[in-house]
Amino acid sequence: MKPDTLIGRNTTRQDxxxxxxxxxxxxxxxxxxxxxxxxxxxSPLPHARIVKIDAGRAEALQGVRAVILGxxxxxxxxxxxxxxxxxxxxxxxxxxxxxxxLVAADTLEIAQEGARLIDIAFEPLPVVTxxxxxxxxxxxxxHPHWKSYVADEQVVRDGNVxxxxxxxxxxxxxxxxxxxxxxxxxxxxxxxHQSHVEPRVATxxxxxxxxxxxxxxxxxxxxxxxxxxxxxxxxxxxxxxxPLGIGGGFGSKLYAxxxxxxxxxxxxxxxxxxxxxxxxxELTAGLPRHPTRIHLKTGVRRDGTIVAHQxxxxxxxxxxAGSGPEVAGIGALMLTGPYRLPNVLFDGFAVxxxxxxxxxxxxxxxxxxxxxxxxxxxxxxxRLGIDPLEFxxxxxxxxxxxxxxxxxxxxxxxxxxxEKAAAAIDWGKPSPAFHGKGxxxxxxxxxxxxxxxxxxxxxxxxxxxxxxxxEMGTGGVMGALPQIVAETMGIGMDDVVIxxxxxxxxxxxxGSQGSRTAFNLGRAAQGACIALTAKLKRAASCALGVGAExxxxxxxxxxxxxxxxxxxxxxxxxxxxxxxxxxxxYESIPEPAKYRKERLISVLYPAFHYPHFHCHAAExxxxxxxxxxxxxxxxxxxxxxTAVNPSLIEGQIQGGAAQGIGMALMEEVRYKDGYRTNINxxxxxxxxxMDVPDIKAIIVExxxxxxxxxxxxxxxxAPAIEPPAAIANAIARAIGVRITSLPMTAEKILKAxxxxxxxx
Amino acid sequence: MNSLMNIHLRVNGHxxxxxxxxxxxxxxxxxxxxxxxxxxxxxxxxECGACTVLIDGRAVNSCLLLAARAQGKEITTIEGLAQGxxxxxxxxxxxxxxxxxxxxxxxxxxxxxxxxxxxxxxPTDAEIDHALAGNICRCTGYVKIRQAVRAAxxxxxxxxxx
Numbered sequence: 001m002k003p004d005t006l007i008g009r010n011t012t013r014q015d016x017x018x019x020x021x022x023x024x025x026x027x028x029x030x031x032x033x034x035x036x037x038x039x040x041x042x043s044p045l046p047h048a049r050i051v052k053i054d055a056g057r058a059e060a061l062q063g064v065r066a067v068i069l070g071x072x073x074x075x076x077x078x079x080x081x082x083x084x085x086x087x088x089x090x091x092x093x094x095x096x097x098x099x100x101x102l103v104a105a106d107t108l109e110i111a112q113e114g115a116r117l118i119d120i121a122f123e124p125l126p127v128v129t130x131x132x133x134x135x136x137x138x139x140x141x142x143h144p145h146w147k148s149y150v151a152d153e154q155v156v157r158d159g160n161v162x163x164x165x166x167x168x169x170x171x172x173x174x175x176x177x178x179x180x181x182x183x184x185x186x187x188x189x190x191x192x193h194q195s196h197v198e199p200r201v202a203t204x205x206x207x208x209x210x211x212x213x214x215x216x217x218x219x220x221x222x223x224x225x226x227x228x229x230x231x232x233x234x235x236x237x238x239x240x241x242x243p244l245g246i247g248g249g250f251g252s253k254l255y256a257x258x259x260x261x262x263x264x265x266x267x268x269x270x271x272x273x274x275x276x277x278x279x280x281x282e283l284t285a286g287l288p289r290h291p292t293r294i295h296l297k298t299g300v301r302r303d304g305t306i307v308a309h310q311x312x313x314x315x316x317x318x319x320x321a322g323s324g325p326e327v328a329g330i331g332a333l334m335l336t337g338p339y340r341l342p343n344v345l346f347d348g349f350a351v352x353x354x355x356x357x358x359x360x361x362x363x364x365x366x367x368x369x370x371x372x373x374x375x376x377x378x379x380x381x382x383r384l385g386i387d388p389l390e391f392x393x394x395x396x397x398x399x400x401x402x403x404x405x406x407x408x409x410x411x412x413x414x415x416x417x418x419e420k421a422a423a424a425i426d427w428g429k430p431s432p433a434f435h436g437k438g439x440x441x442x443x444x445x446x447x448x449x450x451x452x453x454x455x456x457x458x459x460x461x462x463x464x465x466x467x468x469x470x471e472m473g474t475g476g477v478m479g480a481l482p483q484i485v486a487e488t489m490g491i492g493m494d495d496v497v498i499x500x501x502x503x504x505x506x507x508x509x510x511g512s513q514g515s516r517t518a519f520n521l522g523r524a525a526q527g528a529c530i531a532l533t534a535k536l537k538r539a540a541s542c543a544l545g546v547g548a549e550x551x552x553x554x555x556x557x558x559x560x561x562x563x564x565x566x567x568x569x570x571x572x573x574x575x576x577x578x579x580x581x582x583x584x585x586y587e588s589i590p591e592p593a594k595y596r597k598e599r600l601i602s603v604l605y606p607a608f609h610y611p612h613f614h615c616h617a618a619e620x621x622x623x624x625x626x627x628x629x630x631x632x633x634x635x636x637x638x639x640x641x642t643a644v645n646p647s648l649i650e651g652q653i654q655g656g657a658a659q660g661i662g663m664a665l666m667e668e669v670r671y672k673d674g675y676r677t678n679i680n681x682x683x684x685x686x687x688x689x690m691d692v693p694d695i696k697a698i699i700v701e702x703x704x705x706x707x708x709x710x711x712x713x714x715x716x717x718a719p720a721i722e723p724p725a726a727i728a729n730a731i732a733r734a735i736g737v738r739i740t741s742l743p744m745t746a747e748k749i750l751k752a753x754x755x756x757x758x759x760x
Numbered sequence: 761m762n763s764l765m766n767i768h769l770r771v772n773g774h775x776x777x778x779x780x781x782x783x784x785x786x787x788x789x790x791x792x793x794x795x796x797x798x799x800x801x802x803x804x805x806x807e808c809g810a811c812t813v814l815i816d817g818r819a820v821n822s823c824l825l826l827a828a829r830a831q832g833k834e835i836t837t838i839e840g841l842a843q844g845x846x847x848x849x850x851x852x853x854x855x856x857x858x859x860x861x862x863x864x865x866x867x868x869x870x871x872x873x874x875x876x877x878x879x880x881x882x883p884t885d886a887e888i889d890h891a892l893a894g895n896i897c898r899c900t901g902y903v904k905i906r907q908a909v910r911a912a913x914x915x916x917x918x919x920x921x922x
Contacts, residue, residue, distance in 0.1 A: 019863030020851040022798015022838035029797040247864025473862030647858040658901030681807035689889040
């Protein structure tokens with residue numbers, strides 16, 4: 001680290017103080033005076049025909065201001081790769097908790113009573129609870145008219161399969177035939193919920209000029225705008241989304257759930273309408289992680305070299321496609337990479353079932369794939385009698401290597417991450433009885449798309465950075481961004497003002513998501529700041545009569561390097577800028593990764609951009625009498641290119657790993673016959689201080705050129721990906737039995753221990 | 761609808777008198793009558809700990825306590841910690857140690873930490889884990905929160921006065 005640089009320093013994020021004092025305003029703290037309260041009436045059945053629905057008694061209740069039923073809307077489907085989901089169910093309900101009607105009233109209690117008074121009758125339909133039977137010929141179709149849906153042309157669909165993604169390279173059958181050993185395995189993963197501590201909340205307003213405004217604690221305002229505009233059948237420029245403070249999102253707050261509802265109710269009543277999603281409804285009908293079933297088959301030579309690898313992943317996407325087609329394709333990259341695989345075949349299926357529409361949660365498809373792949377590779381290593389660390393070192397991709405999709409990898413810190421994580425838990429040193437150590441590695445993408453940043457000066461000469469997306473907790477917007485701006489401009493951190501704007505201000509941004517926020521907002525800000533710095537030097541050059549090339553920005557002034565007495569303050573330059581020239585809008589659209597198109601069919605996320613590499617290592621102790629797992633040590637090494645703010649990075653790594661520990665050991669969105677059963681945080685178990693050790697975050701820096709500012713790569717999603725696999729491998733070593741389904745609860749482990757004992 | 765009831769509460773050293781629904785929780789009164797929105801709301805059943813406040817110095821889930829039952833007691837919320845612009849040492853420690861991400865759980869954690877440090881000025885890690893087990897944080901993995909508690913313990917965090 002250079003002594004005078006801000007890059008690599010643990011500066012304090014700008015929102016820390018107001019969050020510590022309770023002054024920060026979250027979505028849940030935002031109320032418009034006079035706003036109506038509103039609720040969603042949800043389906044009490046997992047699959048049924050609506051044979052009667054009558055809102056008469058609800059509408060007659062004093063204090064009810066509007067009731068909206070599915071049939072009151074024109075035929076409309078939410079946007080996405082497969083457009084199959086109406087905002088409100090019309091004739092058929094396809095999952096327990098599906099929205100059926102909306103009620104707005106003077107108070108929440110009246111709205112709830114109004115919802116109870118809606119007269120509704122159902123005729124139950126057969127319930128499809130699991131994806132495998134849904135794929136069989138003759139299975140009842142959840143969407144009998146699936147062929148008529150508007151869908152992305154490249155998506156291969158058939159009946160209950162709303163996407164069949166495929167990756168093929170070489171000839172796996174020949175590879176298996178030429179292998180010394182072929183190992184197969186089956187794995188399954190349960191759905192887990194994001195469980196952001198702040199609920200989902202929105203307020204809709206019909207403005208005097210007919211524009212509909214929605215205030216929302218969303219991570220992705222422009223996508224919410226598209227969805228609200230779609231449902232309202234209004235042009236996008238007549239819809240405005242105002243981002244509110246976010247108390248946790250993790251992908252859950254990317255897709256519209258209640259925003260179109262408050263917009264519809266506001267337009268119907270002419271009043272501001274407020275709605276939030278109570279925890280019970282969030283856990284019933286939110287957008288949790290996709291459950292999966294994965295089959296793997298790998299052929300190896302005696303020396304451990306992988307010759308052929310085949311993977312099949314079934315993604316349960318619930319009643320609607322949502323992001324399921326994308327997740328099915330993610331398997332093409334996550335069940336193959338970052339390894340050197342000469343012959344490979346992947347098939348991924350997104351399949352409809354009568355469950356909630358599973359959605360985006362921190363690294364969608366990642367932890368499921370890696371749990372299966374890295375568990376399976378430990379089995380392969382064991383069968384060969386090779387140490388799992390050694391097996392991985394022999395097969396991982398290095399600098400310049402090609403992976404399954406044909407992508408050439410650069411800036412690969414994988415070996416270093418693997419070795420450092422292993423060393424952190426004393427890999428290779430023997431453990432006591434019922435203790436075990438496990439490793440898992442992987443890679444992930446940095447989601448690209450556009451970020452737009454506007455930089456200008458305020459009257460005091462501070463740099464105002466306009467952005468189109470909200471801070472969601474990671475520190476990408478309120479931590480890394482001011483640091484990058486201050487470093488690029490040569491100004492103080494306190495002289496950077498972040499201005500989060502609504503969608504009407506034109507600063508289009510693909511949101512606080514996808515491991516991209518610091519990367520692409522930072523990239524846009526760096527570009528903007530370089531241009532603004534040049535403009536400031538030109539203006540100062542005119543004022544001072546000194547060549548622009550001899551000037552630099554220091555503190556709040558532009559000064560001459562040679563003659564420090566020649567200087568002009570940024571405030572003076574800002575005030576003299578009567579023509580508004582000292583303002584720069586910069587769009588960052590990074591170059592996507594190159595890959596071999598001919599290897600992929602129906603894969604919507606075909607390559608990982610500016611990929612980052614990571615390895616987690618866990619040491620566990622299993623109580624053989626109860627099956628209870630204690631995570632004793634956990635180390636997570638991440639190659640993030642360049643560490644702009646190590647403390648923020650450690651926070652991302654530790655937090656993501658804790659979520660992964662929850663997925664590994666306790667979290668499960670449970671269904672029984674299509675009904676949700678654990679819809680509170682007593683029955684849905686979340687990790688607490690008692691479950692999570694002091695996770696050691698290890699920062700590895702292999703920057704790549706042309707990507708993020710100062711060489712940084714993505715980070716945020718990745719730390720949640722490896723923990724289930726690392727812990728599964730540690731448990732297998734502790735008890736000598738492999739658990740192949742998530743979560744690995746004490747009950748499941750105890751059964752496995754007892755079954756193994758009775759076999760002996 | 762229940763008839764209203766008049767109650768007197770002492771919050772952050774200030775007396776308040778108000779008419780409320782007798783079934784109102786302390787959380788509801790703090791947020792919706794007194795507009796002290798720093799105390800956070802979600803599960804309403806004592807699972808998440810986001811609504812933790814101090815009642816006579818002890819950490820309590822305000823979503824589980826009827827407001828009327830808090831009469832005659834000293835209620836402290838996150839807004840009552842800073843003294844004349846100077847933050848409480850526990851607030852300082854949470855900021856300095858990077859224990860705050862989305863921050864929605866932060867007020868609850870800070871209140872639980874103050875309760876802990878009053879009883880155990882030099883807590884062991886086991887005491888820290890036990891004291892904070894009723895507060896859910898989904899962002900930090902608790903590591904930097906523990907660091908903040910240890911740091912505050914070393915810097916007079918047990919004191920109620922800044």
